[in-house]
Amino acid sequence: xxxxxxxxxxxxxxxxxxxxxxxxxxxxxxxxxxxxxxxxxxxxxxxxxxxxxxxxxxxxxxxxxxxxxxxxxxxxxxxxxxxxxxxxxxxxxxxxxxxxxxxxxxxxxxxxxxxxxxxxxxxxxxxxxxxxxxxxxxxxxxxxxxxxxxxxxxxxxxxxxxxxxxxxxxxxxxxxxxxxxxxxxxxxxxxxxxxxxxxxxxxxxxxxxxxxxxxxxxxxxxxxxxxxxxxxxxxxxxxxxxxxxxxxxxxxxxxxx
Amino acid sequence: xxxxxxxxxxxxxxxxxxxxxxxxxxxxxxxxxxxxxxxxxxxxxxxxxxxxxxxxxxxxxxxxxxxxxxxxxxxxxxxxxxxxxxxxxxxxxxxxxxxxxxxxxxxxxxxxxxxxxxxxxxxxxxxxxxxxxxxxxxxxxxxxxxxxxxxxxxxxxxxxxxxxxxxxxxxxxxxxxxxxxxxxxxxxxxxxxxxxxxxxxxxxxxxxxxxxxxxxxxxxxxxxxxxxxxxxxxxxxxxxxxx
Numbered sequence: 001x002x003x004x005x006x007x008x009x010x011x012x013x014x015x016x017x018x019x020x021x022x023x024x025x026x027x028x029x030x031x032x033x034x035x036x037x038x039x040x041x042x043x044x045x046x047x048x049x050x051x052x053x054x055x056x057x058x059x060x061x062x063x064x065x066x067x068x069x070x071x072x073x074x075x076x077x078x079x080x081x082x083x084x085x086x087x088x089x090x091x092x093x094x095x096x097x098x099x100x101x102x103x104x105x106x107x108x109x110x111x112x113x114x115x116x117x118x119x120x121x122x123x124x125x126x127x128x129x130x131x132x133x134x135x136x137x138x139x140x141x142x143x144x145x146x147x148x149x150x151x152x153x154x155x156x157x158x159x160x161x162x163x164x165x166x167x168x169x170x171x172x173x174x175x176x177x178x179x180x181x182x183x184x185x186x187x188x189x190x191x192x193x194x195x196x197x198x199x200x201x202x203x204x205x206x207x208x209x210x211x212x213x214x215x216x217x218x219x220x221x222x223x224x225x226x227x228x229x230x231x232x233x234x235x236x237x238x239x240x241x242x243x244x245x246x247x248x249x250x251x252x253x254x255x256x257x
Numbered sequence: 258x259x260x261x262x263x264x265x266x267x268x269x270x271x272x273x274x275x276x277x278x279x280x281x282x283x284x285x286x287x288x289x290x291x292x293x294x295x296x297x298x299x300x301x302x303x304x305x306x307x308x309x310x311x312x313x314x315x316x317x318x319x320x321x322x323x324x325x326x327x328x329x330x331x332x333x334x335x336x337x338x339x340x341x342x343x344x345x346x347x348x349x350x351x352x353x354x355x356x357x358x359x360x361x362x363x364x365x366x367x368x369x370x371x372x373x374x375x376x377x378x379x380x381x382x383x384x385x386x387x388x389x390x391x392x393x394x395x396x397x398x399x400x401x402x403x404x405x406x407x408x409x410x411x412x413x414x415x416x417x418x419x420x421x422x423x424x425x426x427x428x429x430x431x432x433x434x435x436x437x438x439x440x441x442x443x444x445x446x447x448x449x450x451x452x453x454x455x456x457x458x459x460x461x462x463x464x465x466x467x468x469x470x471x472x473x474x475x476x477x478x479x480x481x482x483x484x485x486x487x488x489x490x491x492x493x494x495x496x497x498x499x500x
Contacts, residue, residue, distance in 0.1 A: 001389045029309050029312060030312050053284070055261070055286065055313075057287045057314055057362075059287075060365075105258070105286065107267070109361055110258075110364045111363050112362075112363040113361070113362050114361040115359075115360055116358050116359040116361065117357045117358060118357075118358040126357075180469075212351065212355055214355070
């Protein structure tokens with residue numbers, strides 16, 4: 001079973017279109033979207049409708065949560081005054097252009113999806129969240145302390161936990177062993193389709209491979225493939241520059257920062 | 258949010274094609290398959306291929322899970338009901354063997370969380386029947402043990418929905434019926450559209466909408482193809498009369 005996971009499109013329609021073209025060549029058995037469809041670019045309605053018309057199960061991101069409730073707070077952790085000022089322009093423009101039906105869709109999105117496997121007379125759970133199981137806008141960075149990451153996964157009863165939100169993809173395997181019995185847990189950040197921040201401006205997503213041998217006791221029995229794809233970055237960047245949005249967002253797209 | 262739920266296709270390709278045509282007209286926001294793609298008919302690979310090609314999240318039914326446990330003798334059957342499983346290709350067997358058992362979808366409603374749990378038979382077993390006349394206390398026990406507010410399942414091929422009062426809140430049981438082998442006397446295929454409105458609440462009865470959709474398909478073509486195969490001919494009669 002091959003599962004495609006994507007998130008953080010952020011109203012970037014050229015990136016979403018390129019993602020669909022790319023993911024179709026891999027013929028995934030299931031596709032899930034981990035949220036943040038809107039914000040930071042000019043195509044929120046188009047992105048929502050492309051995902052909606054395909055019937056793709058989608059969970060809410062923090063930006064979707066904010067826009068769904070016509071809030072001026074996206075729950076984003078902006079650090080500097082410049083970031084805060086830019087963020088205010090983005091959320092006000094997004095609130096202005098998102099239409100009623102699309103806003104209702106964002107508001108109706110679920111928070112989590114858990115896929116419960118029972119293979120090899122054993123069980124394991126794949127949990128899909130946007131930020132963390134505890135908070136829609138919590139950042140789970142790669143350098144989080146092992147103990148803390150394991151506690152989050154243990155409390156959420158997640159053996160494989162997939163999330164987005166930071167726009168920086170990674171896969172960490174942690175051994176939650178008890179009485180010398182291995183119990184491998186996988187923390188997977190799936191990256192971002194439309195606003196990568198890991199220095200690579202290509203869009204990104206994940207293919208998760210589950211076989212009939214997949215188990216929590218065998219570290220390599222669950223494979224994670226990080227895919228990057230080209231898209232028309234200039235088109236997305238120019239759209240930002242031709243709008244009221246701050247030009248800094250165009251620069252972020254060109255540099256993947 | 259409008260969610261389409263379908264199950265129990267049982268290798269009936271004409272029924273699946275008609276289902277897709279019907280459900281697309283309703284434009285659901287998400288689509289889930291509750292298992293039993295194979296058994297009882299000659300098109301298991303086409304049905305699996307059709308669902309896979311659309312990347313529809315699917316859980317394992319008892320027939321799907323059973324395939325990997327069949328003995329060599331069963332898989333060598335040239336007639337009888339096991340013949341249906343001998344038709345399944347290797348890649349399709351692999352797919353069936355890795356299907357998850359349940360899907361749990363957690364919503365955040367205005368007044369708190371709501372858990373939608375999708376299973377094939379029951380949360381305990383893909384081969385357990387949750388029938389409409391199940392005693393209320395037993396049914397509530399199933400919900401409480403599984404931490405589910407809405408429980409959707411198939412397996413019996415007899416669609417129904419039942420609201421159960423649990424103290425100051427409500428639980429909702431939904432049988433999705435069957436796309437390819439209905440047993441409620443109506444030979445049309447069937448599925449469910451579940452709508453969770455923005456103001457839905459577990460404290461308000463009937464705040465979640467359940468629509469049972471029935472659609473026509475070429476039952477005669479499907480039944481005749483069955484009769485021309487090595488499968489038991491009574492399977493064709495069951496399609497025509499829906500039992």
